[in-house]
Amino acid sequence: MKRTPIITKHKLGLAIALALSGQMALAQEQEATETIEEVVTTGTRLQGSAAAVVEERKEQAFVADILGAEQISRTGDSDAAAALRRVTGLTLVDGKFIYIRGLGERYSSTQLNGAQVPSPDPTRNVIPLDMFPASIIESLEVQKSYSADKPAHFGGGNVDIRTKSLPEEEAFEIQIGTGWNSESSSDALAYGDSNDWLGSDDQRALAQPFLQALATYGSVNFTDIARYEEISTDQARLINRDLMNTMNTDYDVYTESVSPDIKGSVSYGNQFVLADDWTFGFLGAVDYDRATRNSDQERRVLGFSGENLVNQYRSESQISTHSVELSGMFNTGLEFGNNHKLETSSIFLRDTQDRIQRGITETIDTIGEENLSFFDTDIRYEERELLSHQLRGSHLFPELHNIAIDWQYTDATSRRDAPGNVFTRQGADADIGEQPQNLNYQRSRNAAVLEFQDLEDQVENYGADIELPFYLDGNELLLQAGGEVMRKARESYGRRFGFSTESTPLSELTNTEFSELFGPDSVNDPDNNLQVYGAPTLTDPNYLAAQQIEAGYGLFDYTTSKWRLNAGARWEQYSQVSAQIDLATSTIIGAIENTTRREDDWFGGAGLTYFVDDTTQLRLTYGKSTVRPDLREITEVVFIDPLTSDKVRGNPNLISTDVQSFDARWEWYGPAGDNWSLGAFYKDLTNPIESVEAKATDSDRVITFLNGDTGHVYGLEFEFLKDLTMVTDGLFVNGNLTLSDSEITIQNTGGVELTNNERRMTGHSKYVINTQLGYDTLDGEHSAALVYNVFGERIAFAGSVFGGRGIDDAFEQPFHSLDAIYTWYPDFNSKLRLKVQNLLGEDTEIMQNGQVIQKQTVGTSVSLEYSYSF
Structure with a gap:
């Protein structure tokens, strides 16, 4: 079926089409009852989707990059994090966080x-960007040079996620899809x-009797119970066993076949004229995604045995992650008098991950021990x-000299609930790569460890801006002023309990x-002498924190x-306090x-733009900003980092980082959507905050934070979009390249002795490449793209000196991502899209001292989606 041409009815749309389309035709269509004049654009789909965002970027006073919803859809990215890796100078870490110009997510x-x-x-002060599905995003703005209307906490840049606006007329869209990953060919x-x-899994939480015992005794140890109740040890043990019986022990691991991914979304919006000059509109959207992913992981922790660098610990394991994502959005708007608008926006984002990891672990060449082999099971669940x-x-x-006032009030709460996470280590007659035999739980107070964590973050944010324009002999002067108040409060609680088998028969x-050993029948058998232990310790993540910025x-x-x-200036008063809490007292x-x-x-910040002609402009910007330590x-x-499995420890001696930024960029905007830009940047950081390795013993790697003395980041950015009609109609190429370097000088403080006191900054890549080869048929029925992304190696964490000998910095290796997307438009309202991700089958790797210390398979993913809209 031939696709109906796109019809543009508004003057603004006509102007954009003329500016960005190389071909245009006017037509008239005679209907039975009336004649409607329509403007038909036959430019490529890329040109149409890029129009608004290219124009917005051109009009920015500071260096910024913008991605529109259509551009995100074209590359097949499912969330904000995946989409942002297409922006010049940005790299994606762990699928959740972005590094801007080689500076870590904290910046x-x-x-x-x-x-x-x-x-x-x-463990991070920025929100994981994978929580924002592409279906609710109108555009993403990344501002890389500082301006006074942005918060002063500004290092590499600021990302503004702008959700979909209200439709001008009735709009409905429904989408369904499925998917599969090559690593899921085996059972999960x-x-x-x-x-x-x-x-959800409601059986994992601690039962009320258990919580009451913690509140009464301060712990569940039978010795504390006996002391408080003034009863015998045997009586206290019976109470302890009753408490153990209230805990969920349904943790027997098995395998099951992997079901295909399920995804779907639906949105509906409309606008109504209530009376003269009064208009009401709304938009509602729901998005759902359920998937299972398998991967294989290798992990090592390096250390010294005498003069030799050895693997103190290494493991090979299988990981299965079952995830469910649910999001909802409801927006309303009321416009009156053509000059006044009120809008509300409510957004709910929720995702759960159930992660099971099992495999053989070996401790090798540790001093005073023989080589030991274990079978580890690590179950983590989080909402x-x-x-x-x-x-x-x-x-x-x-009537007041065209004064414009914008204001907003936001109340937002985020929460992470991780109940009943379980770790067990069993002795095994097997080496790495072999099938484990004769598994036996250790006689230990911590034969099985259960953790419960709960974190809640609340932010109240309100502010207003006022603009006053003046027109002076054809020139325009805009004065702007505003204020903002942000209040943030965080509560974090964690408990750790051990199942003791110290006197249990072999x-x-x-x-x-697991359920057999720690289930009620075994617990109630007095010969097994099973107990549950747990009291607050300094390693429990219990703290309260608050922050206020005016x-x-x-x-x-x-x-x-x-x-x-x-140019402008900003004054900020910043207050912050964190307090570690002893829950027992x-x-x-x-x-x-x-x-x-x-x-x-x-x-403050200043930006100067020089208009060479109608198509070319030059930018120069300067900014002074800061980066502050997080609440935690x-x-x-x-904390245990949920992404790396490393322990992360805070540092009360951290201070804020002062940042000065300089940017220069040349931009050219040509016909048919073509554009080119070349930029240079330099950032000077005083007291930069770095992640370093504080300890590496046995299976523990502890990461902490230190202030460096000075840091510098500098580089070049090149971006282009070129229509390749000289090759064939509908073909185009676009992409970007970033070449940069960084330096940091950091002293040995806080009991940490670094291997390299002068090096590149953590997270910095010397190059980032993004390219896209796209094709749109002129009849509008087919669209295809081949998308490539790669970043240069970057320091995952800085190495430290242990026992007088240094271990090198750990480097995350380049990941070559190649995706293919094909879209068929069978009619004006329908769309069918096939997406293949990671065609090269790359794995993620971190190397240290020439050895792979962490490797994880990713696999190739295939998805098929159908959508219908009107």
Whole structure:
């Protein structure tokens, strides 16, 4: 069926089409009852989708890159994180966080429709961007040079996720899809009963009697119970056993066949005229995605045995991750008098991950020990949620010299719940790569370890901006001022319990399932003498934290026919406090003044744009900003990083990083959507914050944070989009290249002795390449793209000196990502898309001292999606 041409009815659409389309035709269509004049554009789909974002980028006063919804759809990216790796100078880490110009995720900030939002990640201050599905995104703006209207916490750049706006007329879209991954050809690991369709598992939480015992005794150790109740040890053991029986022990691991991915979304919106000059509109959307992924992982921890560098620990394991993502959005808008608009936006994001990891672990050449072989099982479950409510207003007063006022209020809460995570280590008669035999639980107080964590982050954010324009002899002067208040509060709680088998007969510990050994029948058998232990320790992630920022700014924007100058200053007062809590005594651990921060300072930015002609412009910008330690990082709380499995410890001596940024960029915007740009940047950092290795013994790798003395990042960025009609109609190529370097000088402090005190900054890649070869048929029925992305090796964490000998920095290796996307448009309302990701079958690798210390398979993913809209 021949696809109906796209019809543009508005003057603005006509102007954009003329600017960006190389071909255009006018036609008239005679219907039975009336004649409708229509403008028919026959430009490529790329040109149509890039129009608005290219124009917006061109009009920016500072260096910025923008991705529109159609561009995101074209590359087949399913969430904000995956889409942002296409932006010049950005790289994606762990599928969740972005590095801007080689600076780690701590140096980037994220906003949602211009407001700050909380994070459910326990070890990072930025929200995982994979939580935002592409279906709710209108555009993504990445501003790389600082301006006074942005928060002063600005290092590599600021990402603003702008959700879909209200439709101008009735709009409906439904999408369904499925997928498969090459690593899922084998059976997946599973345990217990299957989770419900939301991925929830309500049986994992601690029972009320257990919680009451913790509140009463401060722990569940039978010695503490006996002391508090003034009863005998035997009586206390019976109470302890009753408490152990309330805990979920349904953790027997088995394998099951992998089901195909399931995904779907639906959205509906409309607009109504209520009365003269009064219009009401709404938009609702729901997105659902369920998937299972298998991968194989190799992991090593290096250390010294005498003079030799050895693997203190190494493992090979299988990982199965069952994930469910659910998001919802509901927006409303009321426009009146043509100059006033009120909008509300409520967004709910939720994802669950059930991760099972099993495999052989060996401790090798450790001093005073023989080589040992174990079979480890690590089960982790987490629920992450974000709920955001926004109220925004926009007002124009023509009678008051065209003063414009914009304001917003945002209340957002994020939460991470990780109940009942389990780790067991069993002795095994097997080496790496062999099938484990004669599994036996160790006689230990921690034969099985259960962890329960709960984190809640709340942010209240409100502010207003006022603009006053002046027109002076054909030139325009815009004065802008505003203020913002942000309040953030975080609560984090964690408990760790051990199942003791210290006096259990060996026959009960060999070749026994988890539920059999720790189930009620075994627990109630007095001969087994099973107990549960657990009391708060300094390693439990229990803390309270709060942060408040009050800010005000002013700037001016002066534009003539040849140049534009934008400059402004921002004042911020920043207060922050974190307190580690002893849950047993409900007291603060340590001196709270050591984790209290109060600062106020002036920040600012300036940008000069010179218009060479109608197609070419030059930009020069300067910015002064800061990067502050996170709430958690200034307490000595220890977390397990859910992505790397490493322990992460805070440092109360951290101070803020001062950042000065310089940018220069040449831009050319040609016909048919073609554009080219070449930029240079330089960032000077004082007291940069770095992730370093503090300890590496046995299976533990502990990461902490240190302030360096100075840091520098500098480089070149090149971006292009070129129509290849000289080869064939509908063919185009676009991409970007970043070449950069960095330096940091950092001293040995906090009990950490670094191997390299001068090196590149953590997370910095010397090059980043993105390219896309696309093709659109002129009849509009078919579209295809081949998308490639790669980053240069980057330091995952800095190496340290142990026992007088240094271990090198650990480098994450380049990942060559090649994706193919094909889309068929059978009619004006339908779309069928086939996407193949990681065609090259690349794996992720981290190397240290010439050895692969971590490797994980990714596999090739295939998905098929169908959507219908009107």
